[in-house]
Amino acid sequence: MRSVTIRDVAARAGVSVATASRVLSGHPATSPASRANVDAAVAELGYRPDARARSLRKTRTGTIGILVSDVRNPFFAEIAYAVERRALQAGMATVVCNADESVDQQDRYLDLLVEQRVDAMVIAPQGDGSGTLREVLGLGIPVVFVDRTLADGSDGSDGSDGSDGSGDVSVPSITSDNRTGLREAVEHLVALGHRRVGLIAGPQETSTGRERLRAYREAAAAGDLDPDPALVAQGDFQHASGVAGARRLLDLDDPPTAIIGADSPMTLGALEVLRERGVRVGEDVSLVGYDDLAAFSLVTPALTVVAHDPARMGALAADAVRDLLAGRPASSAVLPAHLVVRGSTGPARRPA
């Protein structure tokens, strides 16, 4: 059952392959008669053009790749959805890939996307911008970072050894303001009298993980919080590490009176632990989440969260891709994040 090609269509329509191709791609130099014949032949034979062959000859594939860490995280699902939707409007298909918070898998998918010759990529990167990601950036394929970047947000006095190695290639990025969101959260807790505030941090291989941790530390110092390093539990942005992190924090000899989760799956995990232990959220321990999931308003007490806008990030990333593909310079953006105070944060309880 060989599939029907443009040659079959041309034969059936009684025209040359060249003419058939022109009709199919809407080239103006075609007679009405040819058009009718070709269209009829297409319908009769059930012809489906082969996108691979087409794109091999043209330079474009009409496909963009989006590489996020985990589609099961609603935050990234929303981004992927927004990018895809916007891309489809522009007639482009989207390949969604899951790096699964693993650099290896990220590299694997980067290779895949390059080999598929996607026209552009939207990436939520992780790692230090060495290895495969670096190579890929050098290839000249339009890339837009979303949510994360390689270098850190604002200033950057933490560059390990000067020759950072990530900033030489300029990549537009659509991120959100991690510093402000987390700072507001800490200030809010300070105002409520908390002195020992725990953070379930994100992986330090990601800019968001680093920035949120840094903002936490700076705000903690400014608010004169207990700088005990044990108050930072290292997580990996996934559910299980939220569970583990919350347990570790609660098991401290002097446990925190408030906990901040650096993303929503970890926050959910922490919440489960609090429930399981019968800790009253907002009274015994305050909890601040990240990302404003619908479900976060429905738990009791409703969660105080740092909110930002993944749908908008995705849309802007898609716009940036469109600009890049059109040869225009694409602009980066840092979207605002802000604290939404609900019931899960309350006055610090005096340690027993």
Added chain:
Amino acid sequence: MRSVTIRDVAARAGVSVATASRVLSGHPATSPASRANVDAAVAELGYRPDARARSLRKTRTGTIGILVSDVRNPFFAEIAYAVERRALQAGMATVVCNADESVDQQDRYLDLLVEQRVDAMVIAPQGDGSGTLREVLGLGIPVVFVDRTLADGSDGSDGSDGSDGSGDVSVPSITSDNRTGLREAVEHLVALGHRRVGLIAGPQETSTGRERLRAYREAAAAGDLDPDPALVAQGDFQHASGVAGARRLLDLDDPPTAIIGADSPMTLGALEVLRERGVRVGEDVSLVGYDDLAAFSLVTPALTVVAHDPARMGALAADAVRDLLAGRPASSAVLPAHLVVRGSTGPARRPA
């Protein structure tokens, strides 16, 4: 900046294109010398094979498509994730597409996947199996249905006009037992004394929407519930319709004492409405959700839900695809669904 091709590699390595190709694809008939030369040339030039050209010559693309209704629905995100993960293990890439609960968009993506010549598709179909979907099924591309099918689950005395038009092509499907789950939910509510049970139903263009509605009606009849048709609010599996449906039900002159949501986004929407109106869930009105999201255990009271296993569905669907691609017959499966009773369902309150 023309990209480097296998010809460049061959030239640099001092071998023919044929030999270079053999080395690259691990063909045994290559000398160690050639291998070394080619590998060196590849590294020096940064050569990346072109998957399109390769797949054009071979017959396989090494890509499968997965077409679900909405990746923002955690249920489908989990399925997509599972399929992708399993496929990657088998060395295949996955293209994720969003039909967005719209037949038009489904058709659009079906065309896209066919033109990309994916080796197989995993589809959560909607519509009546006419139009594009039907054509695609006739193309001989291996297809596996997941979560939904075209025909209805068990018997099927509802086939509108005999010549159903969907059963002629046999497609393996991995679904879950919609009837049992919903029946258990209704029976549970009946046992609690509820007589007027509302359903926020899924779209009747989907098998899951139809089956859950039918199961509701059958169980309602068996349990001697009030058969008032106004108790069924027609939704579309998306959040907003859950909100609208719940409002409509609560605004009835004689509102239901219990509500069942036919999927999780609609359930979440309904829950929001109950909260917003100050209705005490599990006391004033009982609520049963569909899909066992992590967040559903964390709301207060925890939600009674019909649980099933999207991760397993995705994995089985990927296995079925693997079988089909290997020429083996693929087996369908109906996974169990069961009621998980938590705090959101309680004794019926006497209507005021």
Added chain:
DNA sequence: CCACCTCGTGGAACCGTTTCCATGGAAACG
């Protein structure tokens, strides 16, 4: 009436691979 331009058309090259087939040399065998 001729030169010119426009327009629809078909032949053929090309995109970057894989793979069939023929070839030549070396090794194995009698």
Added chain:
DNA sequence: CGTTTCCATGGAAACGGTTCCACGAGGTGG
């Protein structure tokens, strides 16, 4: 030593489209 077998190799034909180029017919202006 001659013949067969084996194996690495290169040339060239696919795969299924698009597009360059040349060509002939018909219309227009001088």
